[in-house]
Amino acid sequence: MNLDLLQLREILEGCYSRALLDRILPEDDEYPDRMPFPGECLSDEIDADEFADLFRELLSAGAYLRALSLLKIAGGAWGPTAELLSLLSEALDLSEEELSTDPLPREFLGTQRARLAWSVIQKDTLAFAPCDGTKVNHGSASWIVSRADDVGDQRVPDGLALVWLSTTRVAGALRPAGARKQSRRRLELSCNVVFVGPIREKTGLSRVSAELQDLSDTGAGVQVRDRFGRMAGAALKGSRVRLELRKPDQKDPMVTLATIRWVDQETSETHGQLCRLGLKFEDPPPEFLSSVEELLSPGKGDVQYLWSLWESDSKKA
Amino acid sequence: MESVGVGQQEGVIGELSKVTWAVGGGKGGVGKSLVAISLAYWLGRLKRQAILMDGDLGGANLHTMLGMRIPQKNLDDFILKRVDTLDDILLPTSMQGVKLLAGGSEVPALANPNFAQKSRILRAMQNLETDVLLVDLGAGTSLNTLDLFLACPRKLVVMTPQPTSIQNAYGFIKAAFYRRISRALRRTQLKGLFDVSATSDEPIPQSVDEVLEEVSIGAPEALEEVRAAIEDLHLELVVNMARDHKEHKVGELIREVCMKFLGLEVRVRGTIPYDPGMEKWAKTMDAGALGQDTGSSALRAAYEIAYEMISELEAAPDSSYRRAA
Numbered sequence: 001m002n003l004d005l006l007q008l009r010e011i012l013e014g015c016y017s018r019a020l021l022d023r024i025l026p027e028d029d030e031y032p033d034r035m036p037f038p039g040e041c042l043s044d045e046i047d048a049d050e051f052a053d054l055f056r057e058l059l060s061a062g063a064y065l066r067a068l069s070l071l072k073i074a075g076g077a078w079g080p081t082a083e084l085l086s087l088l089s090e091a092l093d094l095s096e097e098e099l100s101t102d103p104l105p106r107e108f109l110g111t112q113r114a115r116l117a118w119s120v121i122q123k124d125t126l127a128f129a130p131c132d133g134t135k136v137n138h139g140s141a142s143w144i145v146s147r148a149d150d151v152g153d154q155r156v157p158d159g160l161a162l163v164w165l166s167t168t169r170v171a172g173a174l175r176p177a178g179a180r181k182q183s184r185r186r187l188e189l190s191c192n193v194v195f196v197g198p199i200r201e202k203t204g205l206s207r208v209s210a211e212l213q214d215l216s217d218t219g220a221g222v223q224v225r226d227r228f229g230r231m232a233g234a235a236l237k238g239s240r241v242r243l244e245l246r247k248p249d250q251k252d253p254m255v256t257l258a259t260i261r262w263v264d265q266e267t268s269e270t271h272g273q274l275c276r277l278g279l280k281f282e283d284p285p286p287e288f289l290s291s292v293e294e295l296l297s298p299g300k301g302d303v304q305y306l307w308s309l310w311e312s313d314s315k316k317a
Numbered sequence: 318m319e320s321v322g323v324g325q326q327e328g329v330i331g332e333l334s335k336v337t338w339a340v341g342g343g344k345g346g347v348g349k350s351l352v353a354i355s356l357a358y359w360l361g362r363l364k365r366q367a368i369l370m371d372g373d374l375g376g377a378n379l380h381t382m383l384g385m386r387i388p389q390k391n392l393d394d395f396i397l398k399r400v401d402t403l404d405d406i407l408l409p410t411s412m413q414g415v416k417l418l419a420g421g422s423e424v425p426a427l428a429n430p431n432f433a434q435k436s437r438i439l440r441a442m443q444n445l446e447t448d449v450l451l452v453d454l455g456a457g458t459s460l461n462t463l464d465l466f467l468a469c470p471r472k473l474v475v476m477t478p479q480p481t482s483i484q485n486a487y488g489f490i491k492a493a494f495y496r497r498i499s500r501a502l503r504r505t506q507l508k509g510l511f512d513v514s515a516t517s518d519e520p521i522p523q524s525v526d527e528v529l530e531e532v533s534i535g536a537p538e539a540l541e542e543v544r545a546a547i548e549d550l551h552l553e554l555v556v557n558m559a560r561d562h563k564e565h566k567v568g569e570l571i572r573e574v575c576m577k578f579l580g581l582e583v584r585v586r587g588t589i590p591y592d593p594g595m596e597k598w599a600k601t602m603d604a605g606a607l608g609q610d611t612g613s614s615a616l617r618a619a620y621e622i623a624y625e626m627i628s629e630l631e632a633a634p635d636s637s638y639r640r641a642a
Contacts, residue, residue, distance in 0.1 A: 205346065301572055302491070302524070302577075302578035302579075303484065303487070303488070305574055305578065306483065306484070306487055306570060306574045308569070308572060309570045309573060309574065310480065310483065310567075313563060313566065313567075313570065314563070
């Protein structure tokens with residue numbers, strides 16, 4: 001069973017044939033419905049560069065689970081695995097210390113409970129079920145491929161799924177949050193964007209009122225109501241701004257420099273010209289970051305939202 | 318009153334009759350007791366029988382507001398089994414059609430009753446003969462307060478437009494929400510889902526979506542019960558002491574946040590304007606004097622709420638509520 005690259009791609013895209021599946025997963029007396037994914041199953045013919053290209057293609061599409069699945073299928077001993085795994089860890093923003101053979105739990109699991117997790121390969125989704133670890137006999141480190149509709153007492157999705165037992169304990173891990181590199185929390189707070197440098201001279205833009213829409217510890221999304229159309233057509237991308245935002249319970253604003261990474265403009269019937277800016281913070285001061293951390297801390301989102309509504313109402317009044 | 322099986326399930330405080338209204342809220346001083354008294358006043362004036370119960374088990378003082386410095390009978394008599402029923406300790410008030418069930422102070426442990434005591438009180442409440450039972454709860458989010466609040470099928474959360482009160486009202490609703498779900502999960506492996514353990518940094522679910530996701534994974538057998546628990550909460554807000562248009566709208570803020578983060582449909586039942594006359598009245602400790610100020614804007618607003626309460630009780634198809642003659 002030497003899988004070539006085309007067959008690998010078929011598996012990852014969900015276009016595999018039943019015959020291929022049967023070939024990958026031969027019947028086994030002990031585990032008739034599920035099989036450890038055979039190690040060293042790749043064809044010797046596979047070109048390492050082409051394999052790496054496929055991996056990068058998945059990575060750039062944000063298909064992290066499929067990318068990881070590719071590495072799992074190839075097996076840890078295969079040549080470029082470690083190097084590609086580090087790319088995945090980088091994409092998921094894991095530190096060197098957290099680099100392991102299974103970087104997903106921090107990003108997707110967010111749990112300390114022992115669980116079975118399964119990835120429906122071609123759909124790039126991940127689901128979990130609690131498991132005490134005794135019902136699955138393949139050990140916590142290995143992956144298995146399931147064709148059955150249950151693993152132990154747990155149902156798994158239809159189709160080819162990679163199933164593994166995770167007891168990874170990672171503090172402060174995130175909930176399944178899609179493929180974003182940095183998790184962003186939706187927040188609605190008023191803020192000011194102050195243009196600095198050449199863009200200010202070219203366009204006459206100085207300080208504009210804006211609404212913060214989402215926030216992470218590396219950047220923010222803000223929305224500006226561009227009443228006079230001064231921002232339309234301006235080469236805002238790459239410009240530097242000072243972002244001033246004020247927590248509802250704080251007198252002084254939080255301030256940091258930022259670069260505009262993307263601009264999205266649209267005309268709204270009710271609000272006129274709207275301009276959304278994606279900002280990347282530049283060397284944010286520690287006090288700014290600690291305030292951001294506080295805003296992002298779990299359990300406070302609802303209260304922050306309550307205060308943002310309160311503040312917004314106060315302004316209207 | 319109709320029977321719905323109070324305390325029939327082990328470890329659970331059951332629900333009271335549908336004519337029982339809890340008047341609660343996280344913060345002291347927002348006017349819970351005054352709102353409860355005003356509603357009872359109007360229920361009486363609208364020819365209904367109302368019982369005002371002091372549900373502040375650790376700090377009963379509703380009787381004081383009604384002009385009784387030392388009530389002749391109170392909940393202590395029931396707890397200490399000097400009487401058999403709560404009917405035996407009902408006190409007349411100078412408000413037409415309104416009786417008082419005063420809280421006790423003789424039994425310190427009553428501030429924190431055990432499950433058997435709570436069940437006994439709730440069973441006895443179930444047997445009270447009245448058109449409407451208004452339970453004036455104490456401040457705070459102690460489990461006993463939350464349990465009594467949750468046992469009442471109709472729940473008013475009183476708040477004022479003060480920022481601290483807004484935060485407390487939301488905190489109270491959230492605490493009640495989590496308490497209700499915890500009880501729905503008590504027999505599953507997710508029991509203790511919202512407990513903060515010193516040894517665990519497992520994040521606690523922070524929204525209804527996260528709760529349902531956690532339950533669907535960890536205790537799918539309880540998913541329907543949890544959904545029903547959330548849908549059956551029937552929370553209502555009363556904004557008290559609102560001074561201007563903006564303050565009249567603060568209930569909407571709570572409503573929006575509850576919907577967005579808890580998935581809870583919270584209704585703004587009404588707004589009672591700030592009325593210095595009510596403060597003056599509270600100092601007189603004379604229930605009979607309530608309503609003498611015929612121009613009281615607060616009482617007018619309370620009338621609208623009371624009238625609506627009665628109309629809804631009468632309109633409810635499954636109600637045992639009897640129409641006034």
